[in-house]
Amino acid sequence: MAMAKDHRDGVPAYKKIQSAILEQVEGGHLKPGDAVQSERELAKIHSVSLMTARHALTQLEREGLVIRRRGAGTFVAPPKIHFNKLTGFTEQMSGRGLVSFSRTLSAKVITGEPEIAARLNLSPADNLVRVERLRLGASEPFALETCYLSAERYGGLVQAPLERGSLFAILEHDYKLQIAHADEEIDAIAADAKTADLFSVPKGSPFLRIRQVIYSTAGRPEIYVLGIYRADRHTLLVRRFR
Numbered sequence: 001m002a003m004a005k006d007h008r009d010g011v012p013a014y015k016k017i018q019s020a021i022l023e024q025v026e027g028g029h030l031k032p033g034d035a036v037q038s039e040r041e042l043a044k045i046h047s048v049s050l051m052t053a054r055h056a057l058t059q060l061e062r063e064g065l066v067i068r069r070r071g072a073g074t075f076v077a078p079p080k081i082h083f084n085k086l087t088g089f090t091e092q093m094s095g096r097g098l099v100s101f102s103r104t105l106s107a108k109v110i111t112g113e114p115e116i117a118a119r120l121n122l123s124p125a126d127n128l129v130r131v132e133r134l135r136l137g138a139s140e141p142f143a144l145e146t147c148y149l150s151a152e153r154y155g156g157l158v159q160a161p162l163e164r165g166s167l168f169a170i171l172e173h174d175y176k177l178q179i180a181h182a183d184e185e186i187d188a189i190a191a192d193a194k195t196a197d198l199f200s201v202p203k204g205s206p207f208l209r210i211r212q213v214i215y216s217t218a219g220r221p222e223i224y225v226l227g228i229y230r231a232d233r234h235t236l237l238v239r240r241f242r
Contacts (some may be wrong), residue, residue, distance in 0.1 A: 013048045017056035020046075022065070036066055036074040045239055064235060078233065084094065101164045102133040109151045110159060114147050119213050120221045127151035129158060131167070134198055141199045145230040153161075153222075178217040185211040195228055206231040 042053040114124035
C-alpha cells in the first residue's frame with residue numbers, strides 16, 4: 001500500500017515526519033537516548049495515519065538512527081558511522097552533525113617496520129611517520145587509528161595540529177596530496193587490555209579491524225592505516241553484483 005503524500009509538493013508524509021525528527025536531533029533538541037514521540041503522537045501532530053507514522057519510525061530504525069524497544073518506546077540511537085565512502089573520521093562525524101576531536105597518543109618518526117614499508121613501496125630501512133590517535137565523537141571514543149606515511153615526504157606531520165584537524169585535509173592542503181582510493185582488509189577482533197582501557201569497555205568486546213592502503217591519484221600508495229573501530233558504532237555497507 002502506498003504511503004500518503006503531502007498534497008502541496010508530493011513528498012511522502014513519512015519522509016516529512018523523518019525530516020522533523022532529524023531536525024530535532026541535528027539541532028540538539030533530541031540527544032542519544034532521548035525518547036522520540038510515539039506513533040500515535042506523530043500521527044496526530046502530522047495529521048497522518050498510524051500506519052504512515054509507523055513506517056517513518058521503521059525506516060529510521062533500519063537506518064540505525066533510532067532504537068525501538070517493545071513496551072518502552074522509540075529512542076534516539078547512539079551515533080553510528082557508515083563506511084560507504086573514503087572519507088576521514090572528521091568528515092564522517094561532520095556529515096552526521098557531530099563534533100569530533102582526537103587525542104594524539106603518539107606522533108613520531110620510526111624505523112623497523114619492513115612489512116608496512118613494503119605496503120607503501122618503500123625500502124625496509126626507510127623511516128616512517130607514525131601517528132596514533134584516539135578518535136572521539138559526541139564525547140565518546142569511536143576509533144583508534146594508527147597511520148603510517150613516508151617520513152621523507154611527510155615528516156612535518158609530527159608537528160601538525162591533529163587534535164581537531166583532519167589528516168586528509170592537512171595532506172591535501174599542505175602536501176598537495178590527491179587521494180583516490182583505498183584497498184582494505186576487514187576482520188573482527190576482541191578488545192585486548194589496551195583497547196578495552198582506551199574505550200572504557202570490557203576486555204574481549206567486539207571491534208572491527210580495518211587495514212587500509214590509501215593511494216594517490218598517481219596510483220602510489222601513500223598512507224597505511226590500522227584502524228580499530230567499535231562494532232556497535234560503525235556499519236559497513238557493501239553492494240554486491242552478480
